[in-house]
Amino acid sequence: MPEGHSVRRLARQFGDVFGGRRLSVSSPQGRFSAGAALLDGHTLLAAEAHGKHLFLHFDNALVLHVHLGLYGAWSFGGDSTFAGSSSIGAPRRVGEQETFAEGNDDGDASYAGPPAPVGAVRVRLAATNGWADLRGATTCETITLAETDMVRARLGPDPLVNRRGDAGRFAANLQGRKAPVAALLMDQKIIAGVGNVYRAEVLFRRRLDPWLPGSNLADNEARKLWRDVVSVMNDGVSDGRIITTTPKYWTGNGKAARPAAETAALKSGTFPARDNAHFVYKRDGLPCRVCGTTVLAAELVGRKLYWCPSCQT
DNA sequence: GCCATATGTTGAC
DNA sequence: TCAACCTATGGCT
Incomplete structure (x- = not known):
């Protein structure tokens, strides 16, 4: 499971790619069909994170509440507005980086619609510019604003909000x-x-x-x-x-065989190899x-x- | 192909 | 204190 930092990035990403857009909401897998129908065709107003909980607010005063749990993951794809977006979720290897979306980054408008869903997609959000698929989440529900407040009331302070006090x-x-x-x-x-x-x-x-x-x-x-x-x-x-960790504690960066993306990151000198991250x-x-x-x-x-x-x- | 493992939470006993 | 639940992957065989 992504910890709080990933959910915060997710919220920002949803705001970036889907904020103000009308979304088609569906459940290709079928397990979330009723909840998806309540949101289908509505506009995303805001995306926010509290701890590991993600809240997507729609213009009909309903909220898509997602908790990824141990296995959940979002993947994204679409046109150039998705160029910087990345898939966030379930652990793969220790210290793995997020993988980039499959969207083209050429800045053209050739996005032709989402691909056929692969695997058990609990919910798919799609707009004219791209799509997002959710798999394996422990919580995926459509709730009211009052219910949103009840979820938040169960949570302690979020270090990524870090309010006074x-x-x-x-x-x-x-x-x-x-x-x-x-x-x-x-x-x-x-x-x-x-x-x-x-x-x-x-x-x-x-x-x-x-x-x-x-x-x-x-x-x-x-x-x-x-x-x-x-x-x-x-x-x-x-x-x-x-x-x-800090660079002082990194050993053997770049010596072992590594994926191209990681090698590039290592060359920049800012990222440690994954076995040096903790x-x-x-x-x-x-x-x-x-x-x-x-x-x-x-x-x-x-x-x-x-x-x-x-x-x- | 099979099995252990994974950044999590809930609810029953 | 446990088991259940959800899905994908890497390391075995």
Whole structure:
């Protein structure tokens, strides 16, 4: 699943390519036919993200609410207005970059309509300039504005929104909780948008013991943690990838055989090879980039947690 | 082809 | 604390 940064990019992308346009909405797979019919032929007014939730607002006061879950993914295609758009969703390889849409980027108007749906397309949005397909989402529903508010009410502060007072809200949400901070970071009521990669990486960056009870974090340490999440997730929005390391910790960039797109990115010197993008995520059994101690992994509430037992105490 | 795995959430016990 | 759910992929055989 894309973490919050990907959903934010998705919202921006929907606004860019479909904002103000009349959309045909369908469910080629059939499982969302009723919900699609409620939106079909209406105009997209706005697209917004809160945590990992995507809300597409239509001109009839209804909202398409999508949560990609673990497997969901959007793919896009169309004319030149889709040139910079990319497919966002389900994990492929660790640190993979988004793949570019199949739209032509020649700036002509030769877009001839969407292709026949491939696979289980839950919903297809199509306008005169292009299309977007959703597969495998855990939530895909048409809801009212009131229901939209109810979804938002369940969510904690979003580091990518970072309103005034959110750092304090986050710190307060940790107070009195005896669960490990690593578990609390995955709780969307406490902080919205953090997933398994960011939680492991951010705890490492702050050198925090993942097993520390939330209530044991001093207020100023909780606020520092919030600020780091804000920083690293904003980088994720810019990069379209989760990169938490800095060049100082990259090794062997460009030495191994890599796909052309990745080689180009490496040449620019701004992106690490995918095996250099993280400090601890999926690096169990490998030496810590900072101290050389073997990185550990353990199950925590059904998800794998990665950490350096030496740096994070 | 088969199987494990994946950046997630919900609801039953 | 679990299992269920949704889909695609990479690494095996």
